[in-house]
Amino acid sequence: MSNNKVSTSIEGKADLSHAVDKIRVFAPATVANMICGFDILGFAVDHPGDEVKMYKVPTPGVRIRSIEGDDGRLPLDADKNTVSACVKMLLRDLGILDHIGIEIELIKHMPIGSGLGSSSASTVAGLFAINALLGFPLTKDELMPYCVEGERLACGHGHADNVAPALMGGVTLIRGQEDLDVIKLPVPPKLYAGIVFPQVDVPTREARQLIKDKVLLKDAVVQWGNIAGLIAGLFQHDYELIGRSMHDVLIEPTRAILIPEFYEMKRIALENGALSFGISGSGPSVVAITKGEEIARIVTEKIKAHLSARDIESYQYVSNVNVEGPKVLPFND
Structure with a gap:
């Protein structure tokens, strides 16, 4: 995602003084479309979801230690797995990819190919985890385009109807796809x-x-x-x-x-x-x-x-x- 508005806007935001050495993050499954809102509506649920454990290590680079719950279907190659690939994009745009070592454990608690945003939950968990590991230098709005890129890598179509509610929580409306515009909507309590x-x-x-x-x-x-x-x-x-x-x-x-x-x-x-x-x-x-x-x-x-x-x-x-x-x-x- 280098050389775009997002990478330009986040330059210089990495401040490792607030970083931690390890983090564990859960991201929720989602119901995309919300029946009548194809590609523009979605909401997050409390369960199921996916989990990422992320560790800061001395050797620079991004690596996947292990993946659980996928029946061997997901790649361990850091350039092909959506979680690690998106983490690498973010670190590259922050200018610290060659100066930090990250290792990832992905735990799938939800089925692949379920229609519940399996790939988006993993990607959101990974990007939220790296942001937390670095001390939260980026807002959720700044993380969103990286989450969308994860969907493009996973299924060939970079849409936000799963990743938006997974990242923002609640019910979300994607008003604009090209110039990404995500709006949170009210959630009735029952x-x-x-x-x-x-x-x-x-x-x-x-x-x-x-x-x-x-x-x-x-x-x-x-x-x-x-x-x-x-x-x-x-x-x-x-x-x-x-x-x-x-x-x-x-x-x-x-x-x-x-x-x-x-x-x-x-x-x-x-x-x-x-x-x-x-x-x-x-x-x-x-x-x-x-x-x-x-x-x-x-x-x-x-x-x-x-x-x-x-x-x-x-x-x-x-x-x-x-x-x-x-x-x-x-x-x-």
Whole structure:
């Protein structure tokens, strides 16, 4: 990211006098799109998420010590892994890449390819960790473009709908993609997510390729109204408005084809009190938005039972909206 506005703006900000020798950071999973806001809306959850342990060492360079929980799917090469590659970019732009040694342990607590922002949680954890290790020289706004670059490395498309809520916490709106403009939105206190991850494979790139390049104006108008209604509902803490606004007429009809039992899961969720139901990110995870934790638990258990009866294994997560984003954890070793 050298020679751009971001690298210029952070020059001279590294001050190792406030640095620590090691840090442990958790970054949350996210529900991108928030059903009706393709590529512009998303929110963070309390769990699952990913964890990074980062150590300052005498030998200059950035290295990965180990990766846990990935079943050997992620590269240990520091130039190919999104966590270490983004840390290197940041250190290069700070002008200290050749003067500091960093070693990284990545612990994956969430499934890869789940539609829950697995790559973004890892990248955000790594960038938040290096910033903390250096004594927090950068703001979250200054970290954001590096997080987006991590998404570009991971899936070929540098979008912020996962990394923005993972880094900022809460619900985020991406008003502008080119000249990145991220806005935090209010979070009603009883807003919960019941997430189900069916054990089926829906690669992000393939899911994006199914999306049409052009849409009908009448469908676009419906979608604009839903997005505006959702944002109004968040500001007003109007759960009913949130529920009737979170409907997707553009992306869901295509992506739902890739997710077995999608419409039956949606029926179960809505009949059991969910405000709305849809696909998390590119899937295959699905999410029921509810008012309160109890309904979220009931919905996820009923969907789990439905999938089990059809020999489809699944993971379930129930969480309120994580308004904090990444956080420093105590070391447990």
